[in-house]
Amino acid sequence: MTPVLAVEGLSVEFRTRSGIVRALDQVSFDVGKGETLALVGESGSGKSVTAYAVMGILDPAARVTAGRAMLDGLDLLAAKPKDLAEVRGRKIAMIFQNPRTALNPIRPVGRQIADVLIRHGNVARRAAPAHAVEMLRAVGIPDPARRAKAYPFEMSGGMCQRVMIAIALAAKPRLLIADEPTTGLDVTTQAVIMDLIADLAKEMGMATIFITHDLALAGQRSARIVVMHAGQVVETAPTAELFANARHPYTAELIAATPDAAASLAELAAIPGALPDLRRTDLPPCRYSERCPRRLAACAQPLPQPAPGIAHTVACWNPRSDRAVRAPKVSAA
Amino acid sequence: MTVLLDVAEVSKLYPIAGGPGAWLRLKRRLSGGVEKLPKVHAVDDVSFVIAKGETVGLVGESGCGKSTLVRALTRLIDVSDGSVRLGERQLALKPARVFARDRDRRRIQMVFQDAGESINPRFTAFAAIADPLRRLRKLRGKALKERVTTVAAQCGLPLALLSRFPHQLSGGQRARVGIARAIAVQPDLLVLDEPTAALDVSVQVVILQLLDRLKNELGMSYLFVSHDLSVVRLLCDRVLVMYLGKIVESGAAHDVFDHPLHPYTQALVAAVPRLHEDGPARLRLSGEPRSPIDPDPNVCRFYGRCPHGADICKTTMPALRTLGLRQVACHFAEQFLPSAKAAP
Numbered sequence: 246m247t248p249v250l251a252v253e254g255l256s257v258e259f260r261t262r263s264g265i266v267r268a269l270d271q272v273s274f275d276v277g278k279g280e281t282l283a284l285v286g287e288s289g290s291g292k293s294v295t296a297y298a299v300m301g302i303l304d305p306a307a308r309v310t311a312g313r314a315m316l317d318g319l320d321l322l323a324a325k326p327k328d329l330a331e332v333r334g335r336k337i338a339m340i341f342q343n344p345r346t347a348l349n350p351i352r353p354v355g356r357q358i359a360d361v362l363i364r365h366g367n368v369a370r371r372a373a374p375a376h377a378v379e380m381l382r383a384v385g386i387p388d389p390a391r392r393a394k395a396y397p398f399e400m401s402g403g404m405c406q407r408v409m410i411a412i413a414l415a416a417k418p419r420l421l422i423a424d425e426p427t428t429g430l431d432v433t434t435q436a437v438i439m440d441l442i443a444d445l446a447k448e449m450g451m452a453t454i455f456i457t458h459d460l461a462l463a464g465q466r467s468a469r470i471v472v473m474h475a476g477q478v479v480e481t482a483p484t485a486e487l488f489a490n491a492r493h494p495y496t497a498e499l500i501a502a503t504p505d506a507a508a509s510l511a512e513l514a515a516i517p518g519a520l521p522d523l524r525r526t527d528l529p530p531c532r533y534s535e536r537c538p539r540r541l542a543a544c545a546q547p548l549p550q551p552a553p554g555i556a557h558t559v560a561c562w563n564p565r566s567d568r569a570v571r572a573p574k575v576s577a578a
Numbered sequence: 579m580t581v582l583l584d585v586a587e588v589s590k591l592y593p594i595a596g597g598p599g600a601w602l603r604l605k606r607r608l609s610g611g612v613e614k615l616p617k618v619h620a621v622d623d624v625s626f627v628i629a630k631g632e633t634v635g636l637v638g639e640s641g642c643g644k645s646t647l648v649r650a651l652t653r654l655i656d657v658s659d660g661s662v663r664l665g666e667r668q669l670a671l672k673p674a675r676v677f678a679r680d681r682d683r684r685r686i687q688m689v690f691q692d693a694g695e696s697i698n699p700r701f702t703a704f705a706a707i708a709d710p711l712r713r714l715r716k717l718r719g720k721a722l723k724e725r726v727t728t729v730a731a732q733c734g735l736p737l738a739l740l741s742r743f744p745h746q747l748s749g750g751q752r753a754r755v756g757i758a759r760a761i762a763v764q765p766d767l768l769v770l771d772e773p774t775a776a777l778d779v780s781v782q783v784v785i786l787q788l789l790d791r792l793k794n795e796l797g798m799s800y801l802f803v804s805h806d807l808s809v810v811r812l813l814c815d816r817v818l819v820m821y822l823g824k825i826v827e828s829g830a831a832h833d834v835f836d837h838p839l840h841p842y843t844q845a846l847v848a849a850v851p852r853l854h855e856d857g858p859a860r861l862r863l864s865g866e867p868r869s870p871i872d873p874d875p876n877v878c879r880f881y882g883r884c885p886h887g888a889d890i891c892k893t894t895m896p897a898l899r900t901l902g903l904r905q906v907a908c909h910f911a912e913q914f915l916p917s918a919k920a921a922p
Contacts, residue, residue: 287778431639436849461851502779504808516780
């Protein structure tokens, strides 16, 4: 199966007044057709920077120093702005964290959907408004004809997020990047929005990259999980496998710190230490090693490169359980 | 059980001026008629008690009136109706402006949601913690310094950080400053408004454990407002579930989460993502909440989103009834009791 998007060895740095921040270091992952992949990590782990790099919307202070992001034979990181503009919206779309700030506040939501349809969706200008209403209906907004004329401030957070989804999916992209799509929403609304994304993705055979800090939510909603820490991918595994057999010490600590796993407060384990300062020039090859309880002398060497074709990979010299890494298995979404 | 805070029949209504019908109302007023503004029923007839040393959780979706209720009982705003008793004292009658200088002000303190936003950016951590001590305890000089360092140590805040400004502190350190500031004046009741919402899981754990330790050491009561049910379950003895200004269910935390009786609580519990998929069957709420502007007093607030809605829900507002150790406001609560479920 050829992946829809393959990111290989992506490194990004930011030039700031106080030094160069090495935000991403050799990030690699891929996502297959119709698959939901979760990027999980704490704030500062580089989840969003990864998404922005793929979309070509990094801050001007950022520089991609290495790596490729292949989509249909096109390297998104080296593509000309003109080519990238054709890909964005049409082949890849993104849902941003805060729908209220991501939507245009002075344009009715129906018009904003119509804009995308006209630009990327091969829809005639005259037919676009009616199509936009259909999109609003598809994302479950009641009374879509009236709501199409509403401005973002007239709608609730959940409704705005539905509009964002409608905009993202207007041109039927092959890949959807959802960056914390439900963070500001209530749990009941979160469940409904996540159902909606999953249903539409299934209907359209779309691949989804789902970025979240909520390990429990990722576990429920994705087929595979990529765990990130301080700009590095520490572990990649099919979801069930990751929870049953977390091999990287950081993944295990993250699972132990998630409130649902514990029966009492005392059982919750804090993760010792803090993220390393990414401006340092002497960052160790494994950026977790300075917090790591399982550190060995070997950890000063460059990280082991995962062999291709293995489903469960871990970037660690001394991973947790001795269980042999399993043969790749086909993950059911 | 000694009751610390007794909240009885508290309501908070906000009149709204504009909106549809504003012109009509103006005309009516000019022609000498009685003008009645529509009102948002933010908190509607809410009663509960908090015992000494107890941790009570308050959950509900955004816009359900959690924050208004909290502000009313911390006496930051005035209530429209009802009583708020702290120990023997009736606080509801004092205007919030007067209560700010009251001797009991220090007894109710609050930890706000995002410490980064709620600490004055031009105050150092020391100044932030010292401010309530100066105002409410009239501490000065050496005594003040001593108290601030004691509290900072209690909250695990290194003394070296006390001279820093909020933007120089990490999220977890800011949360500690917010907590230290609130407990400095030795309150009896600490109201925590989503204290860990802005934090990463690894830091959240440390802050929750700190709060739990402080409660045991200092014997405070907590009112813990959150929409993260897995956190509430861990920290709270008892939980109140709010929906559109009303309490719809209350009871022991583990009881409410294991056997929710109100359909809204059921949906809330079902929506919590779990690491290990053994949760209840999915229950999805459709539609938007009803409007809180002058709601029909005879219709259940949850009607329209409720999967069990029946005719009686349209004609009779369910009262908050006691069922065993629980309280629930639903006509059909009995059928969700665990004993009823077990029966064929």
